[in-house]
Amino acid sequence: MKAAELDAVTLDAHGTLLRLRDPVPALLGALAERGVQRSAETVEAGFRVEAAHYGPRASEGHDEDSLARLQRECAGVFLDAVESDLDVDEFAPAYVGSLRFEVLPGVVKSLGRLHALGLALAVVANWDLSLQRLLVEAGIGDRFAIVIHAALKPAPDGILRALGELGVQPGRALHVGDDGADEEAARRAGAHFAWAPLPAVVSGLA
Secondary structure (H helix, E strand, C coil): CCHHHCCEEEECCECCCEEECCCHHHHHHHHHHCCCCCCHHHHHHHHHHHHHHHHHHHHHCCCHHHHHHHHHHHHHHHHHHCCCCCCHHHHHHHHHHCCCEEECCCHHHHHHHHHHCCCEEEEECECCCCHHHHHHHCCCHHHCCEEECECCCCCCHHHHHHHHHHCCCHHHEEEEECCHHHHHHHHHHCCEEEECCHHHHHHHHC
């Protein structure tokens, strides 16, 4: 596919634009500050339990109040998994603060190239309300005309909503993602699909 055949590109977030830095050192520190000593292996396992809990519930954090509830719930899941009786209300901000994201290699240059090609850009992700803030903190928040955080992929609704706001027909759009939910959402929306990494996709559009 060539850029001339497209008017817009929608992009998944985690695994396509951003990646999570290893949270274990920060989580170990947050626990230790509160007098709780655990092994790195225990903390990593606890984080994986929490991540599995968060995934299907990400869209529940759709406003500030519900986001705070979701973050508290997830912090509680982590504390239970590492067998700690710390106060979840006190620990939740530290837990969230331990989760830091960074832009994947080549993404900034690739986004610039897509802009140069005249393509409208949107993020369509299964995330919570914090996504817009995280994109800004990562230095790429201004690259996107629209950010849809609760896309509920593999449902096509998030992609269709983004394209509707952009005024782009699905057949003139490409969705880039890193898992099967992205591929299915694109197919059901009637958009084209390409697998991350983004730099490889962009090089193929020239």
